[in-house]
Structures are given as structure tokens and as C-alpha cells.
Amino acid sequence: MMEVTLTCSECGSGIHIHPDVDAHKAICDVCSNEMNVTFDENHAKGILKDCPCCQRKDFYSQKDFNRKIGVALFVIAAILSIWTYGISFIVLYALDLFLFRKLAKVAICYKCNTIFRNLTNMEELYGFNHEMNDRIVYSDHDFGGEQLEHH
Numbered sequence: 001m002m003e004v005t006l007t008c009s010e011c012g013s014g015i016h017i018h019p020d021v022d023a024h025k026a027i028c029d030v031c032s033n034e035m036n037v038t039f040d041e042n043h044a045k046g047i048l049k050d051c052p053c054c055q056r057k058d059f060y061s062q063k064d065f066n067r068k069i070g071v072a073l074f075v076i077a078a079i080l081s082i083w084t085y086g087i088s089f090i091v092l093y094a095l096d097l098f099l100f101r102k103l104a105k106v107a108i109c110y111k112c113n114t115i116f117r118n119l120t121n122m123e124e125l126y127g128f129n130h131e132m133n134d135r136i137v138y139s140d141h142d143f144g145g146e147q148l149e150h151h
Contacts, residue, residue, distance in 0.1 A: 054109065
């Protein structure tokens, strides 16, 4: 079953919910902020076609790994490299390769950063596209689910 993690518009906390056609509000456990959501039959089946928060159709996929932990591991490896003569970077690379092969993918909405796990149509989604992200975030462009391609 699909799992959805919204970002609270007030405090930035994660709101974890499962798609339910009858659900129309998601409530933040931290600040009690209510956010509107619109789930449909596709969401209940684990198919991602549009975002239940912002109704956009633009998503990207990436590995399900916390970026803050990744940066912290790199900083630790950099500090340890003084004494390990760079071997800590080789260990970090091996750990990164292991995690890359083992971790599942998630889908993320470009517009509202909602995270979707356990999708049945994950293979249809492309990886992150910097130009699409910039056009959506800074000029509110709507690609309608089409991937930006230059020919």
C-alpha cells in the first residue's frame, strides 16, 4: 500500500498518511495544522498520477535515503581522513554502494515535496531534473506530467 509523507506548511514536520478516498484533511501531530488532501482510486491502488496535496503531475524518483545523514557521513569521513590517509573515503564509498543497491526508490513531487513510497508505477518516473525543478519552484511552471527533454 502506498505511503504518503506530506511536509507541514506551518512547521515543516512530516505528516505520514495512507491514501483514503474519504480523507480530505491531514493534521500535523506537531502544530495541529490542517492541510487539504484529495485522494482518488489511483492513490488507493498505489498508482501515482497526480499529487494529493497540490494536484500537480510532476514527480521525480530517487533512492530513499536521508540527505542529512549522507552529508554527516561525508563530514565524518573527511575529518577521519586526516588520520586514515583517505581510507575513510573508500569505506564511505563502499557503504554508499551497498546502500545504493539495497534501498528502495521513492517518488517526490517537484512542487510541494510530498514523498510517496511503495508505488506500483515507480518505473514510469524519471530521476531529478534540475531545469524542471527550477522552472517549477521559481516560475510556477506546470509541465503536466511530461518530462522536459531537449532535442
